[in-house]
Amino acid sequence: MDATYYALNPWWEGRPFETGIRRDLYLDRLKTTLDRKQIEVLVGSRRAGKTTLLKQFIKLLLDRPVDAKDIAYLALDHPALAGLPLSEHVKAVRKLFSQDIGHRLFLFLDEVQESPSWEAELKALYDANDLKIFCSGSTSALIKSQGGKLTGRQIVNRVDLLSFAEFLDFRGGRPSLSEDYKFEQLADDYLTTGGYPENVLRPSPEYLGNLIDDILARDITRLHPVRKPLLLKELLRLLAGSVGSRMSFHKLSRVLGVSLETVRDYVAYLESAFLVARLEKWSDSLSDRTYAAKKIYVLDNGVKTLITGLGDDGAKAEAAVFVELRKSGVECGYFAESEREVDFVTGTSQSPRPIEAKYVSSFDAGDKRYAGLRLFLRRFPATKKAVIVTRTVDKEDKINGTSVRCVPLWKFLLDSSAFVRD
Numbered sequence: 559m560d561a562t563y564y565a566l567n568p569w570w571e572g573r574p575f576e577t578g579i580r581r582d583l584y585l586d587r588l589k590t591t592l593d594r595k596q597i598e599v600l601v602g603s604r605r606a607g608k609t610t611l612l613k614q615f616i617k618l619l620l621d622r623p624v625d626a627k628d629i630a631y632l633a634l635d636h637p638a639l640a641g642l643p644l645s646e647h648v649k650a651v652r653k654l655f656s657q658d659i660g661h662r663l664f665l666f667l668d669e670v671q672e673s674p675s676w677e678a679e680l681k682a683l684y685d686a687n688d689l690k691i692f693c694s695g696s697t698s699a700l701i702k703s704q705g706g707k708l709t710g711r712q713i714v715n716r717v718d719l720l721s722f723a724e725f726l727d728f729r730g731g732r733p734s735l736s737e738d739y740k741f742e743q744l745a746d747d748y749l750t751t752g753g754y755p756e757n758v759l760r761p762s763p764e765y766l767g768n769l770i771d772d773i774l775a776r777d778i779t780r781l782h783p784v785r786k787p788l789l790l791k792e793l794l795r796l797l798a799g800s801v802g803s804r805m806s807f808h809k810l811s812r813v814l815g816v817s818l819e820t821v822r823d824y825v826a827y828l829e830s831a832f833l834v835a836r837l838e839k840w841s842d843s844l845s846d847r848t849y850a851a852k853k854i855y856v857l858d859n860g861v862k863t864l865i866t867g868l869g870d871d872g873a874k875a876e877a878a879v880f881v882e883l884r885k886s887g888v889e890c891g892y893f894a895e896s897e898r899e900v901d902f903v904t905g906t907s908q909s910p911r912p913i914e915a916k917y918v919s920s921f922d923a924g925d926k927r928y929a930g931l932r933l934f935l936r937r938f939p940a941t942k943k944a945v946i947v948t949r950t951v952d953k954e955d956k957i958n959g960t961s962v963r964c965v966p967l968w969k970f971l972l973d974s975s976a977f978v979r980d
Contacts, residue, residue, distance in 0.1 A: 602717035603832035719753030722971035752860020840891030
């Protein structure tokens with residue numbers, strides 16, 4: 559077992575280790591956590607880069623400097639480690655370096671849900687040791703199944719797939735602003751490739767296909783009472799083909815030939831594995847938000863491309879805007895009245911901001927595709943500004959006295975707060 563520990567912790571012997579491309583957004587957040595006792599939990603899609611982030615943070619600790627032997631990394635899905643409780647691993651590491659229980663240890667637990675009785679073990683370690691613990695795994699395993707054992711002892715940090723800014727970093731950096739056409743081409747590429755780090759570096763439909771199968775099997779079927787595994791894939795296919803549309807669970811149940819309850823459960827399972835997310839109707843009414851049809855977005859456009867093929871850039875651009883708003887913590891919903899819609903609305907009815915995603919290269923305020931926005935501005939005349947996310951249009955305009963900011967998708971994704979917040 560000692561050989562496995564040393565293999566997983568090359569810094570103990572001063573050996574180099576791979577840390578990948580830095581994701582400073584998350585590293586900066588983690589740096590602020592060192593003085594608090596709570597367990598830092600990283601959750602996100604499988605292959606979103608959680609393990610790499612743990613390694614990057616270990617490198618930052620070593621550079622502080624923290625003594626290499628005060629940092630222990632355990633990959634708990636490793637065959638040699640999976641069967642042993644966490645407390646036994648900690649004892650073994652402390653024994654290697656003759657550390658007493660009061661010695662400060664930075665403990666990194668990757669795929670922690672693979673360890674037996676991990677919830678109770680983590681609670682005991684937290685309460686009895688001088689440890690700063692970092693964990694990674696799936697939301698289903700880390701949040702839902704622990705039954706509140708770690709309430710007050712954990713702080714959850716979601717690791718999203720690559721943003722457009724990170725996508726540019728992975729593709730060699732940002733072009734010069736004098737060559738904005740390159741940003742447009744890269745935005746097109748982002749809509750096709752998506753944000754799974756490995757797929758951005760080495761695009762491969764086979765990789766994404768195997769990843770989806772892995773997520774469905776390991777993060778859903780293994781953890782939830784799924785009686786029809788093939789139905790999950792069919793449901794994901796239907797959702798990928800309907801991005802940006804209001805979804806009726808009743809209709810899905812008829813199409814799939816299963817009960818309404820099964821559809822609701824399976825959509826929730828796909829959400830728990832970070833494959834999809836839902837958007838409620840924008841309304842001051844709780845009843846409207848709860849019972850109105852939802853929009854459901856596939857969270858990675860590479861997955862959508864895999865399922866529905868090339869093209870459909872309008873739906874992919876809308877999904878990219880949704881994902882950016884979600885990453886930024888912006889609360890929003892969609893506006894709809896009969897067949898007319900606005901993709902996203904932030905703020906309240908007293909001070910709303912409508913946002914339309916139209917992946918176009920020209921803008922005409924009278925075009926029928928903006929009928930929903932024109933209706934919204936009549937219904938909410940206090941609206942001061944609207945945003946239209948386009949492919950190439952970059953200008954200010956007016957609709958009935960309201961300022962309309964047309965902005966290319968790449969600009970919006972690089973600095974969404976400049977357009978969403980006053």
